[in-house]
Amino acid sequence: MQVDTTIAPTDDHDNDGGTPGWDAINAALACIYPGQEPRHFGSALPWTLGGDNPLDGISVYWSEQPRPHWHYVTYGFSELFGKESEDAQVSGFGFELTFRLAVPEGATPADVPPAWPMNLLQNLARYVFESGNVFEQGHHMNANGPIALDHDTVLRYVAFMQDPQLAPRDTPNGRLQFLQVIGLADGEMAAIMRWCTEQVLKVLEPGMPLWITDLDRGDLLRDPALAAQVDEGSLREGSSTTSLFVETLEWSLPAGNGPVELVLGAGQVPSLLQLLPMRLPFGETLDLVGRERRWTFVPGDRDGVVLDGAGARCTLSAATLRALLATLAPRRGTYALPEGSGLVVEVRPTQMRDGKGNPVDTIG
Numbered sequence: 001m002q003v004d005t006t007i008a009p010t011d012d013h014d015n016d017g018g019t020p021g022w023d024a025i026n027a028a029l030a031c032i033y034p035g036q037e038p039r040h041f042g043s044a045l046p047w048t049l050g051g052d053n054p055l056d057g058i059s060v061y062w063s064e065q066p067r068p069h070w071h072y073v074t075y076g077f078s079e080l081f082g083k084e085s086e087d088a089q090v091s092g093f094g095f096e097l098t099f100r101l102a103v104p105e106g107a108t109p110a111d112v113p114p115a116w117p118m119n120l121l122q123n124l125a126r127y128v129f130e131s132g133n134v135f136e137q138g139h140h141m142n143a144n145g146p147i148a149l150d151h152d153t154v155l156r157y158v159a160f161m162q163d164p165q166l167a168p169r170d171t172p173n174g175r176l177q178f179l180q181v182i183g184l185a186d187g188e189m190a191a192i193m194r195w196c197t198e199q200v201l202k203v204l205e206p207g208m209p210l211w212i213t214d215l216d217r218g219d220l221l222r223d224p225a226l227a228a229q230v231d232e233g234s235l236r237e238g239s240s241t242t243s244l245f246v247e248t249l250e251w252s253l254p255a256g257n258g259p260v261e262l263v264l265g266a267g268q269v270p271s272l273l274q275l276l277p278m279r280l281p282f283g284e285t286l287d288l289v290g291r292e293r294r295w296t297f298v299p300g301d302r303d304g305v306v307l308d309g310a311g312a313r314c315t316l317s318a319a320t321l322r323a324l325l326a327t328l329a330p331r332r333g334t335y336a337l338p339e340g341s342g343l344v345v346e347v348r349p350t351q352m353r354d355g356k357g358n359p360v361d362t363i364g
Contacts, residue, residue: 021176054122055076060072063100066212067102068107069212077125078092091174096177098178098181140157159201183215239284247265248268259341262343268288297314297316
């Protein structure tokens with residue numbers, strides 16, 4: 001990425017119709033950072049011309065409260081220039097992403113903000129642009145490793161919540177909301193799986209004001225009082241998580257009357273094992289969402305799998321669910337379920353990648 005010292009878009013775009021979407025983002029940020037000129041990092045080669053970065057740019061603001069941090073804001077998920085999509089009510093994908101990063105002691109506004117959050121945001125953009133799946137409040141993802149690979153941090157997951165300082169707004173190109181990306185530890189994500197993103201983050205907020213991501217912090221749910229609040233809520237309500245975004249999701253048609261073979265990545269298996277018992281026994285479904293396919297687990301009295309093009313609906317009885325939870329593991333291999341379930345699960349290794357998409361490690 002290259003540094004652009006101004007907030008204005010580059011001349012690579014056709015701006016004859018003005019920049020109403022871009023201006024709307026600027027106006028939202030001007031309300032909380034009056035008079036501040038952000039650092040703006042623009043993509044050297046646009047995505048539409050074969051560039052690697054889907055986003056047109058990322059602006060970074062300095063904030064002193066409630067603790068010094070950098071506030072990153074994307075430009076490109078929404079329609080920045082003329083209106084092109086058919087949905088007049090929504091601007092592009094309907095959101096932009098933000099990210100708040102705690103700064104080390106002694107850092108100043110004159111420092112250059114770290115680049116790794118920009119790589120993280122561009123990687124999230126690649127997922128959205130390539131798959132068409134959009135993020136919404138309460139969604140979460142496994143980063144398949146530390147969110148900043150060159151740091152020793154326990155934060156290995158991200159969740160998405162409305163930015164506390166940036167309310168949704170109407171723009172000339174449609175509705176726009178700002179979703180903040182929040183770094184989370186293993187125990188915190190396990191709690192979200194068992195309960196609800198919004199409720200867990202509400203419990204954590206006193207220790208993570210404005211949901212600022214601090215790479216040096218530990219798992220906040222090591223505090224017994226906070227953990228007790230989460231456990232009470234999850235046992236009372238079950239999990240509100242409706243879907244998991246997964247990197248590997250395939251299945252093959254059965255031979256004759258044989259079972260359907262579901263293929264998953266090892267990195268996603270722990271999340272699935274945490275979430276299924278907090279959804280199906282409560283009468284709720286669970287979607288696995290891949291880049292091109294969607295698999296839905298459904299509670300029921302009789303097992304069965306119904307395939308419909310890029311979608312599948314898998315009904316699990318209570319007994320088969322217990323067998324799945326007892327059998328499936330985050331290791332490569334084929335896991336058979338009780339005869340008559342109509343399902344076999346193959347687990348393949350999951351590759352961890354750096355900010356540029358290069359493999360660095362393997363799970364499973």
